[in-house]
Amino acid sequence: MRIDGALLEQRLDELYKIGTEPGGGVYRPLYGSAWAEAGDCVERWMKKAGLEARRDAVGNLWGRLDGTKKGKVIVTGSHIDTVRHGGRLDGALGIVAGLTAVEALLKEKGKPRRTLEVVAICEEEGSRFATNFWGSRAIVGAIDSPDAAMAEAMRERGLDPATVASAARDDIDTFVELHIEQGAVLETANVPLAVVSAIVGTAHLELAVTGRPDHAGTTPMDMRRDALAGAAAMVQAVESIARSLGKPAVATVGKIRAEPDQINVVPGRVVFTVDLRHSDPGARRALEERTRSLCRTIAAERGLELEVRVLHERPPVPMHAEVRAVLTRAAQECGVQATELVSGAGHDAQILAARCKVGMLFVPSVGGRSHCPEEHTDPGHLELGVRVLVRALELLAY
Amino acid sequence: MRIDGALLEQRLDELYKIGTEPGGGVYRPLYGSAWAEAGDCVERWMKKAGLEARRDAVGNLWGRLDGTKKGKVIVTGSHIDTVRHGGRLDGALGIVAGLTAVEALLKEKGKPRRTLEVVAICEEEGSRFATNFWGSRAIVGAIDSPDAAMAEAMRERGLDPATVASAARDDIDTFVELHIEQGAVLETANVPLAVVSAIVGTAHLELAVTGRPDHAGTTPMDMRRDALAGAAAMVQAVESIARSLGKPAVATVGKIRAEPDQINVVPGRVVFTVDLRHSDPGARRALEERTRSLCRTIAAERGLELEVRVLHERPPVPMHAEVRAVLTRAAQECGVQATELVSGAGHDAQILAARCKVGMLFVPSVGGRSHCPEEHTDPGHLELGVRVLVRALELLAY
Secondary structure, eight states: OOOOHHHHHHHHHHHHTTTBOTTSSBOOOTTSHHHHHHHHHHHHHHHHTTOEEEEOTTOOEEEEEOOSSOSOEEEEEEEOOOOTTBOSSTTHHHHHHHHHHHHHHHHHHOSOSSOEEEEEESOSSOSSSSOTTHHHHHHTTOOOOOOHHHHHHHHHTTOOGGGGGGGOOSOEEEEEEEEEOSSSHHHHHTOSOEEEEEEOEEEEEEEEEEOOOEETTTSOGGGOOOHHHHHHHHHHHHHHHHHHHOTTOEEEOOOEEEESOOTTEEOSEEEEEEEEEESSHHHHHHHHHHHHHHHHHHHHHTTOEEEEEEEEEEOOEEOOHHHHHHHHHHHHHTTOOOEEEEEOSOOHHHHHTTTSEEEEEEEOOGGGOOSSTTOOOOHHHHHHHHHHHHHHHHHHHO | OOOOHHHHHHHHHHHHTTTBOTTSSBOOOTTSHHHHHHHHHHHHHHHHTTOEEEEOTTOOEEEEEOOSSOSOEEEEEEEOOOOTTBOSSTTHHHHHHHHHHHHHHHHHHOSOSSOEEEEEESOSSOSSSSOTTHHHHHHTTOOOOOOHHHHHHHHHTTOOGGGGGGGOOSOEEEEEEEEEOSSSHHHHHTOSOEEEEEEOEEEEEEEEEEOOOEETTTSOGGGOOOHHHHHHHHHHHHHHHHHHHOTTOEEEOOOEEEESOOTTEEOSEEEEEEEEEESSHHHHHHHHHHHHHHHHHHHHHTTOEEEEEEEEEEOOEEOOHHHHHHHHHHHHHTTOOOEEEEEOSOOHHHHHTTTSEEEEEEEOOGGGOOSSTTOOOOHHHHHHHHHHHHHHHHHHHO
C-alpha cells in the first residue's frame, strides 16, 4: 500500500517543534505543558483521520477504529514523552507511524474486521518522575497510587489520581510498535528493517570498593590498598566478560566516583555502576554472576572490600512468536528480508507483554544516535517501516 | 643531651588545640585567625626560651639566638599552616622540636658559635590559596606579588603585600628539619629514624580520554568507543609501570570523572589525573614517558583520543651530602642506626635547597597516617628525633 511519506515527515516535524529546548532537541516530560500540547496535536490528527479519541485515567491517548466484529483489539503506537534534549523519532515515530498506517488502511480498505487502536502512551522514559513505563504499566494494571508531586501534576492536566486503576485493559489482543533501533547494528549491516526477537533483561548493579586512602608520595606501591586501581581492574573485567559471552551480551560501567578525589591521595573508596543486559534469562544471570565473581576475586587479591547492590532488575521479554511471524511475513510482502534483532533498550512492549501478544519493528538509526538532537533515520527507511506496519496491521485486523 | 619529652608533648598538644575543626583535626590556613593564634603561641615560646623573635614580610616567624662569631646562620623549623582536618604533627613537630632543641642547647651549652634560628614557616600546604611553599619561596626570593585576595588576607594580619621581596635571605648556611614520615616504611621496617636522602620529583598530569557516548543497551561491545573502559586500562598501566620501575617510583590516579556519568550510557569522555614521583630525575622522566607511551597505545588500540596536560612539575631535590653526614653522625652518637629514605612528599627543604644546604630527619608515622586526625608518632620516637636534632645542631653551630 502506498504511504504518504511527505505527510509522515511533516507530522514528525510538527511534533518535534513541541517542547524545543535551548541547546537543541525537545523535552516533553510527563504532564508538562509540552506533553499536553503534543497530545492535543495527536488528538486532532486522530479525529481528522476518522478515529474516535479518548484519554484514559493516566493520560494515555487512544484513537479507536471500531471493527465489524466483536473481540479483542489490535493496538499500535508508542510513547509521547521524551528525555531531555530528546530527538525527533524516539516514541514520536511509533505514534505517527501507527496513525498514518491506520488512516491509510481505513482509506484504502475500509472498516477493519477487528478493532484497531492507535495509542500515544503517556510516559515511558522516566525523565520527570522515577516512573519508567508509567503509561504501559497503567494499561496492564501494574501501577500504585501516584505520590504527591505526581498527583499534583496529574490534576494540572485534569486527571484524577484516584482513578489510575481504571486505565487497565484486558481487551487487547496484540500490540505492535515501530521504533528506531537506537543503535548502529542495522546501519552497519546495511539492513533497512528488523523484527525484534526479544527485549533484553537488564540488571543495574552498584559496586562499592573500599581500600585505604594514602599519601600518593609516601606510600610505596606494595603498601597500598588502592580502591581505584582495583576498580579499574573490575571495569576491565566487566568489559571482558561481556565480550567473551558474545552477542547480545552487553555490560557497561557508566558512572564512577573516587574518594577523596584528590590528585595526591590514593583513593580509599570507589563506587561505580554496572549495566548488564542479555535477551536470555540464563545468560543474563551468568553475566551478573561472572561479574560478581571476578570482581570479588580482584578485591580479594588486592585486600579490598567489595559491596554489590542491585539497583534495578528486569527480566528479558521475548516478543510473541505469532506477532514476529506476522511482522516477518509483512516485511517479505513489502519486498524486504528483515533481520531479527534483540532490543538492547527497554520498550513499552516488554510491559504490555504481560497482558497481550507483542511485537516490534526497528528501522535503522543513523550513526546509532538516539536520545539526542542528532537522532535521525533515512526517510526511505521510515516509509518502509510504515509500509510494513500497514501490511502487518492488515494481516492482523482485516 | 636530655630532652624534656613532657614539654614536647605539651607544646604539641597546645598547638593542636588551635584551629580545631568540627569532624576532627585542625585547620590553620595561611593568614587565618587560627594561623595567627598559633604564631602568637610560638612567638611567646621563643621569647620565653630567650630567642629574639621577628616576623618577615610574608609572616614567617623567626626566633634568633646570636652566635659568638659572624657568618651564615643555621636554621631549623617547619611550617605552621595545616591542611583541612590536619593532624597534630605535620609541620608543628618541626617547629616545636626546633624550639625545644635550641632551648636545650642554650641551657646546656650556652651561646653557640654560629647563629641559630628557629623558623615557623608561614605556609607550605597550599590549602588556602594555590601557593604551595609560599613561606620558603619567599625566603629564597622566588615569589611574585600576591593576588588581590591574598593581599587582602595579608593586610588583615598587618603585613604589607608590597614588601614580600624583602623576606628573601642569603645568610642561611644550613636548614635542618625534623618531620614525620607520613608513610609507613619506617614503621614496617621497625626503624625509629631516617635521614632523608632526597625529596622526590613530582609530575601531575591530567589525561583526557575521548570516545563516543552510546546507549548502553543498543550498542554491541564491538561497536563501542568506551572512554571509561580505555581509561581503566590506563589506570592499570599507570600502576604497572610504577611497580615495574621499582622503588622509590610511585604513580597514583587520584581523581577520575566520567561523562555523561549516566548508568545506561557508555562514557564518551573520561578525565583523570596521574601523580608520578621519583627521586632520580631520569627515572622520573622515564616514569612519565612510559605512562604517556602506554596510554597512547591503549587509546590507539581502542579508537580513543588522548590529550595529556602537565598540571605541575617539580624536579627531585637531593639533600646536601654534608648535612646528611652530620645527621647520620648525630643519629649514631645518639645510639641509633638511621636508615636513608627518599621523601615521597614535598617539603620546604626542597625549596630552600636553592639557597642553602638542607637536610631532613624523619620519625615514623603510625600506620603511615598523615593529613588526618589519626596522625601519630610514638612519643619515644618523637623524643629520639629531637635528641638527634639537638646533636646535629650542636655539631653544626657549636
